[in-house]
Amino acid sequence: MKIKRSVIIDAPINAVWQQVRAFDGVARWNPGVASAALESGSATATGSIRRLQIVDGSIFRETLLAHSDVEHFYTYDILESPLPCQNYIATHRFIEITDGDQTLGIWEGEFDCEPADAAELEQTVGQLIYHDAQVALNQYMQELKK
Secondary structure (H helix, E strand, C coil), X not given: XXXXXXXXXXXXXXXXXXXXXXXXXXXXXXXXXXXEEEEECCCCCCCCEEEEEECCCCEEEEEEEEEECCCCEEEEEEEECCCCCEEEEEEEEEEEECCCCEEEEEEEEEXXXXXXXXXXXXXXXXXXXXXXXXXXXXXXXHHHHC
């Protein structure tokens, strides 16, 4: 299954990337994440593992597979989570929009799941994680401007 969501963020790419580039920094801007900590590695080193505690109490463990300060993206997989899927790999990418000094945030993932779980995952991953978190990132960036 493939899921992709994009959101325009009203801030320049360098400012956005500064807030999201650290693999363990997601709890700052994503209200769905209660805490994020590295179990191994460093904030931008491939192979690093992070542990996320979600606001509902669930735990996600993820590996940083790729990271680029030049191309403004990171790719990760899920080692453990409550999601009913396997072989999950996602990329969170940012593209400069020069007209208006904005940034396009694109979050996309691919994974295997049972057909019966597809609609739930479309909602949970597509809407609650990819879309809503990027909307929250935009709000976070607006707060930083104040």
